Every structure is written in C-alpha cells, then in structure tokens.
Amino acid sequence: MIRKLISRIFDLPASLAGNKSKPRVLALAQHGVRRDALSHAALRVVSRLQDAGFAAYVVGGAVRDLLLGVTPKDFDVATSATPEQVHHLFRRSRIIGRRFRIVHVMMGPETIEVTTFRGGEVANKNETGRVMADNTYGNQVEDALRRDFTVNALFYNPTDETIIDYHHGVKDLRARKLVMIGQPARRYQEDPVRMLRAVRLAAKLDFTIDEHTRKPIAANAALLRNEPPARLFDELLKLLHSGHAYACLKMLRDEGLSQGTFPLLDAVMDEPGGETFLKNALANTDERVRADKPVSVGFMLAAMLWAQVRNRWQQRLQQGERDIAALVEAMAEVETLQDNDFAIPKRFSATMREIWFLQPRFESRAGQRPFRFVEQPRFRAAYDFFCLRADAGEVPRELQQWWEDFQNGDTAERQQLVDDVRNSGGEAANPERKKRRRRRKPAAAAGGGEPA
Numbered sequence: 547m548i549r550k551l552i553s554r555i556f557d558l559p560a561s562l563a564g565n566k567s568k569p570r571v572l573a574l575a576q577h578g579v580r581r582d583a584l585s586h587a588a589l590r591v592v593s594r595l596q597d598a599g600f601a602a603y604v605v606g607g608a609v610r611d612l613l614l615g616v617t618p619k620d621f622d623v624a625t626s627a628t629p630e631q632v633h634h635l636f637r638r639s640r641i642i643g644r645r646f647r648i649v650h651v652m653m654g655p656e657t658i659e660v661t662t663f664r665g666g667e668v669a670n671k672n673e674t675g676r677v678m679a680d681n682t683y684g685n686q687v688e689d690a691l692r693r694d695f696t697v698n699a700l701f702y703n704p705t706d707e708t709i710i711d712y713h714h715g716v717k718d719l720r721a722r723k724l725v726m727i728g729q730p731a732r733r734y735q736e737d738p739v740r741m742l743r744a745v746r747l748a749a750k751l752d753f754t755i756d757e758h759t760r761k762p763i764a765a766n767a768a769l770l771r772n773e774p775p776a777r778l779f780d781e782l783l784k785l786l787h788s789g790h791a792y793a794c795l796k797m798l799r800d801e802g803l804s805q806g807t808f809p810l811l812d813a814v815m816d817e818p819g820g821e822t823f824l825k826n827a828l829a830n831t832d833e834r835v836r837a838d839k840p841v842s843v844g845f846m847l848a849a850m851l852w853a854q855v856r857n858r859w860q861q862r863l864q865q866g867e868r869d870i871a872a873l874v875e876a877m878a879e880v881e882t883l884q885d886n887d888f889a890i891p892k893r894f895s896a897t898m899r900e901i902w903f904l905q906p907r908f909e910s911r912a913g914q915r916p917f918r919f920v921e922q923p924r925f926r927a928a929y930d931f932f933c934l935r936a937d938a939g940e941v942p943r944e945l946q947q948w949w950e951d952f953q954n955g956d957t958a959e960r961q962q963l964v965d966d967v968r969n970s971g972g973e974a975a976n977p978e979r980k981k982r983r984r985r986r987k988p989a990a991a992a993g994g995g996e997p998a
Contacts, residue, residue: 565854569690572716579612579702587653587815588621591636592704600627601663601686603701609772611818613719614751624689624701625662632660643656643729663689687712694733694740695747695759696725722948724753731762738769742781745801749793764802769922773879776888786846827852830934843899845927847890849934854880855902856940869906877902893913897927904928908941908949916952916958973982 548860574580581589588604595602602722608618625632629647633639638652639660649660686701690712693699697719698979699708709716720727726733726740733739741763748755754973769780785794798804799815815821825850832843855876862872884890890898905928907919919925929949936946952963 550934567711568950569712570714570716572709572711577613577709577716577861579707579709581707583612584608584676584702584704585618585621585656587651587656587658589704590624590653591623591651591658594635595623595625595627595632595660595754596705598631600631602627602701603710605661605701606693606698609700609702610719612702613700613709613716616859620656621658623640623658624663624686625660626663626685628662628683632662637864641724656755662847664692686710691727693727693733694736694743697753722751722753724748724751725756726758726759730759732963733765734762734766735769738766739781740783741766741770741801741803742798743796745803745806746781746785746788746794749797750788750790760801761910766800767803772801779889779891783843786828786843787835787841791831791835791846792825793833795828816854818857823940824935826937827934842896842927844896845901845931847894848901848931851880852896852902852931861970871905873903897924900924900929901928902958904950905932905935907947908932911948911964913964916949916964920953963989 555797569746584604588608592602592604604621605624606622608621611618627635628639632651633641633844634648635650636649639649639841641647646661646663646664648972651658654773658833662735662802663685665682665688675685690699690701696713696715696717699711699713700715702708703710713725724744726744744755744759744763747753760896785791785798789795794805815824830847831841831846831849844953853875858876858879859873863869867875881895881899901924904924907915907928910916910919932949933946934940935941936943948963950958
C-alpha cells in the first residue's frame with residue numbers, strides 16, 4: 547500500500563518506490579569521510595538530538611561536498627524531531643519559514659539549519675502544481691524522496707560514520723552527473739527554482755545534467771515568471787557567489803532560462819562588449835570567492851549591467867547631452883529595465899549606482915580634485931571598476947596607472963603627479979564636458995541687495 551502511494555505521488559514504478567525504502571549503507575572504508583571533517587557545531591547539534599532520542603543526520607550539500615573533497619561552507623541537519631522539539635532542545639534557536647518551517651540553531655559563530663523529515667504527500671498546490679505549503683512531516687524514506695537531486699539526498703551519521711544512500715547518489719556523484727529524484731517536470735512545477743539550482747550546481751561542480759533531468763527545463767522555464775522577485779534575486783546571488791559565476795550565467799542562458807527569468811541577461815551578453823566585460827569582471831569575483839575573501843554584491847551588479855549603462859551613456863553624449871546628465875539618464879533607464887525582472891534591494895543598488903556615477907571623476911586630475919576623490923568612501927570600489935574598464939580597453943591604461951601611482955604616493959609625490967599633468971597639458975578637458983559658468987548679474991541689476 548505504501549509503495550503504491552509513493553509511486554503515485556512521485557510517478558515512480560511501484561517496484562522502484564519499494565527499492566528506495568532499502569537504502570545502501572556505506573561504511574567509512576567505502577566513502578572515507580570521517581566525523582572530524584564536520585564542524586564542531588554540526589557534531590553538537592546531531593549529538594544532542596540523538597541523545598534526546600531523535601534520529602538526526604547531516605544531510606544534503608555538506609555530505610556531497612565532503613565526498614568531493616571540498617570543505618562545506620555550511621552544514622544542514624535532518625531529524626525526526628518537530629521544529630518545536632528542536633527549538634525546545636536548543637536555547638539559541640529560532641523557527642523560521644512559512645512554506646516549510648525550519649529551525650536555525652546558533653552555536654558560536656555558526657548557524658546550523660535543522661529540518662524535520664518531510665512527508666511524502668503534499669496537498670497544498672496551486673493550479674500550476676507549485677507547492678504552496680509544505681509542513682507535512684514524515685520519515686527518512688519519504689524525506690529522501692522529497693529532496694531534489696540524488697547527490698543531495700545523502701544522510702551522514704557521525705556516530706558510526708556511515709552514509710545512507712536511497713537513490714544511488716554516491717554512484718551519480720562519482721559519475722559527476724546531476725539526476726533529479728522523481729519525475730523532473732513535476733518536480734519543476736512543484737518548485738520552479740529547482741531549474742536554477744540544477745544549472746548552478748552543474749556549473750559549480752562541473753557536473754553534466756542528466757538528459758532526463760535537463761529535457762523539461764526549457765518547457766517549464768516560463769514558470770519562473772510567477773516566482774517572487776525577491777526569491778529570484780536570492781537565487782541570482784547564489785549564482786554570483788558560486789565561484790563559477792560566468793559559467794553559471796552562460797549555462798542559464800544556454801538552457802533557455804534567462805528569457806523566462808532574467809531577460810536582461812540576454813541583453814547584457816548581446817550588447818557590444820558586454821559579454822567580454824562581464825566575463826572579466828566575474829573572473830575577478832570568482833577568484834575572491836574561492837579565496838574566501840569578501841565580495842561586494844553592488845560591485846557584481848554594477849559589472850553585470852555596465853555594458854547597458856555605458857552604451858546608453860555614449861549614445862546620449864553623441865546626441866549632445868552633457869556628460870554627467872547623460873550618465874544619470876542612462877543609469878535610470880537601465881535600472882527601470884532591470885526592475886521589471888527582479889527587485890534589487892536598495893543596499894545593493896545604492897552601491898551599484900555610486901560606482902557608475904564616480905567613473906567620470908577619474909578624468910579630472912586638476913587642483914585638489916584628486917586629493918578629495920581618493921578620500922571618497924567608495925573610491926576603492928570605483929577604482930577597481932575603473933581597472934576593469936582599462937582591461938577592456940574602454941579607458942587609457944596610462945590613466946589607470948596614474949591613479950595607481952597617486953594612491954600609492956605620499957603627499958609630495960601626489961602633488962608632483964598633479965603638477966606634471968598640468969604642465970604637460972594632459973588634463974582631460976573635453977570642451978563639451980566642461981561646465982559652463984553662469985555670469986553673475988551686477989548687484990544693481992538684481993535690485994541693489996546682496997546676491998542671493
């Protein structure tokens with residue numbers, strides 16, 4: 547009876563559903579992942595849950611990464627305890643989520659995400675099949691069926707150092723293949739963001755997407771248009787922080803997802819010079835991510851959309867508009883376009899706009915302007931962006947080197963650099979970019995009073 551129910555829910559043959567309830571249990575000698583590879587916080591959470599009489603395992607991406615020889619960035623735990631029971635066991639914890647409630651357990655600087663085993667049947671779906679609420683709990687067998695990819699459905703028990711594998715995930719991992727559990731089309735309809743995850747994981751891990759898993763993506767891409775913009779933006783950030791950002795974005799486009807999700811991505815890559823600039827910018831970002839260095843989201847977004855801004859800026863300049871006004875209008879136009887795709891939080895968009903707005907200031911090296919500019923809080927981010935433009939041939943390399951020397955010089959050396967520019971007549975002084983000074987009317991003509 548249970549086998550038939552599971553097979554109906556996930557479109558699996560009854561025999562296959564039955565086999566899934568008998569997992570393969572791999573001993574330490576078969577997988578090589580020792581418990582000391584886990585973080586102290588993850589070990590403590592699992593141990594306390596098990597001591598309280600609940601089943602508890604490290605699950606998902608952390609197990610996958612450990613098998614690949616990669617240090618996980620975070621650890622998730624799956625348990626038979628309900629969210630309320632988990633919250634009761636851990637003083638520093640909180641229950642979050644509406645669609646599916648989870649518990650964040652804080653231990654020192656680390657946060658462990660604890661989920662209760664999910665049940666097999668989900669009744670609350672909308673007309674497209676998307677799961678609207680998912681607070682149905684079950685056992686480990688059902689939880690394994692509910693996970694997205696086979697390589698993410700692995701349970702690690704630190705007590706005996708075994709891995710429990712219900713879906714041949716270890717075999718797929720060794721073949722570097724991403725396989726959806728159940729019927730891919732239905733799973734994408736339940737949660738369209740799974741299509742984005744498939745692309746991100748395949749690009750990040752250098753996996754191939756199983757053909758059965760990949761084929762329904764293009765046909766279901768339009769479902770992403772119904773997802774909340776904030777959720778899509780979060781997925782975009784995960785792509786950009788993957789350490790393989792450009793590969794992710796390129797695969798996103800190749801699989802036909804950009805048109806349904808991020809239409810501006812097509813425009814960016816089709817824009818003259820856009821793809822090359824973006825590739826160089828994200829390569830720099832990837833290096834920082836892999837070196838575990840901080841990455842500015844505003845900087846990445848500025849790089850993604852720069853080709854759009856730059857080309858609109860140049861078009862307006864050619865039409866006779868003034869430099870700064872033309873740039874501001876170009877920025878506003880591009881921001882309006884992207885607002886139709888996803889919502890960029892103000893804390894990121896403000897940085898993005900400021901980086902763009904500061905670019906013309908690198909052309910001005912007269913008087914005290916360079917001294918004031920390097921004290922600007924966003925100078926370093928704007929300068930790094932200017933270096934990318936120099937790499938792309940947008941601005942003279944000599945100008946970029948001048949600013950590099952100016953930053954590294956002492957007060958006397960900086961003044962000498964400014965004097966050299968003035969004496970050589972090298973200051974960028976395009977007549978059309980200079981501000982015209984308005985003549986001040988004589989005091990008598992203004993009514994005899996003091997100037998306003």
